[in-house]
Amino acid sequence: MENLFSNAQRAQVLTEALPHIKRYTGKIVVVKYGGNAMINEHLKEQVMEDIVLLWLIGVKIVLVHGGGPEISELMDRLGKKPEFVDGLRVTDKETVDIVQMVLAGKVNKTLVNLLEMKGGKAMGISGMDGRLIEAKVKNEKLGYVGEITKIHIQPVVDLLEKGYIPVISTVGCDREGNTYNINGDTAAAYIAGALESERLIMMTDIAGLLRDKNDPSTLIPQVTVSQAEQLQKEGVISGGMIPKVDCCIEALHKGVKHVVIMDGRVPHSILMELLTDEGAGTMVSGD
Numbered sequence: 047m048e049n050l051f052s053n054a055q056r057a058q059v060l061t062e063a064l065p066h067i068k069r070y071t072g073k074i075v076v077v078k079y080g081g082n083a084m085i086n087e088h089l090k091e092q093v094m095e096d097i098v099l100l101w102l103i104g105v106k107i108v109l110v111h112g113g114g115p116e117i118s119e120l121m122d123r124l125g126k127k128p129e130f131v132d133g134l135r136v137t138d139k140e141t142v143d144i145v146q147m148v149l150a151g152k153v154n155k156t157l158v159n160l161l162e163m164k165g166g167k168a169m170g171i172s173g174m175d176g177r178l179i180e181a182k183v184k185n186e187k188l189g190y191v192g193e194i195t196k197i198h199i200q201p202v203v204d205l206l207e208k209g210y211i212p213v214i215s216t217v218g219c220d221r222e223g224n225t226y227n228i229n230g231d232t233a234a235a236y237i238a239g240a241l242e243s244e245r246l247i248m249m250t251d252i253a254g255l256l257r258d259k260n261d262p263s264t265l266i267p268q269v270t271v272s273q274a275e276q277l278q279k280e281g282v283i284s285g286g287m288i289p290k291v292d293c294c295i296e297a298l299h300k301g302v303k304h305v306v307i308m309d310g311r312v313p314h315s316i317l318m319e320l321l322t323d324e325g326a327g328t329m330v331s332g333d
Contacts, residue, residue: 192226239300
């Protein structure tokens with residue numbers, strides 16, 4: 047197949063990316079990489095390539111990941127039926143052990159390994175390491191689902207200063223030694239806030255905020271906090287998008303400059319967001 051890009055066009059693309067590269071070099075960008083955007087192995091590799099590329103041009107990338115589908119899969123294999131209340135996994139003592147095994151073990155180390163294979167320097171930690179994510183019981187009927195009480199961000203800062211890409215699994219703990227399953231979006235918002243990051247990128251399995259949820263062409267490219275609150279009242283933001291948008295607003299209140307909700311299934315969407323004028327997905331910013 048004939049090469050679609052001439053060398054001159056390639057050079058042009060790089061030159062157009064230059065102001066964006068300058069803007070993000072040395073800045074912190076937190077990427078929340080979630081359950082459903084992680085299922086396709088080929089896409090997962092592309093996302094890791096994009097993260098390594100950004101790291102190589104000097105962006106301080108922090109990767110916060112979930113792993114809901116993998117948790118459900120292991121529960122199935124162990125003959126345990128996943129239960130959800132208001133989108134949150136009911137987590138008894140046995141389930142929280144499974145969550146810790148899957149998130150802090152298998153998923154975390156697989157992502158670290160992939161980043162290393164692509165030429166990055168990554169270090170995997172969980173929210174329990176250095177008490178990064180301290181939590182308490184969110185709701186008795188959910189069991190060991192945690193509400194974040196404090197973020198001890200120093201371990202992440204140390205890794206960034208040493209030139210690593212921190213890869214964080216969202217398992218928390220309390221002073222009594224209990225382990226908690228923490229919602230990945232909430233954890234990403236709190237971590238990005240504690241780092242006062244330039245951007246928080248929420249990778250999901252939809253294009254962003256849509257006026258009509260069945261029509262991707264109705265993407266809303268940009269909203270402010272008050273517009274987002276209005277869209278919730280109008281019912282445009284509904285269902286599973288409500289907690290996601292609430293996390294975006296939480297992150298902005300905590301000091302993040304901009305939050306972007308984007309489709310993690312689109313190849314190179316992170317690069318499109320950070321290194322082109324058009325961006326990708328929906329950007330949520332303060333008023």
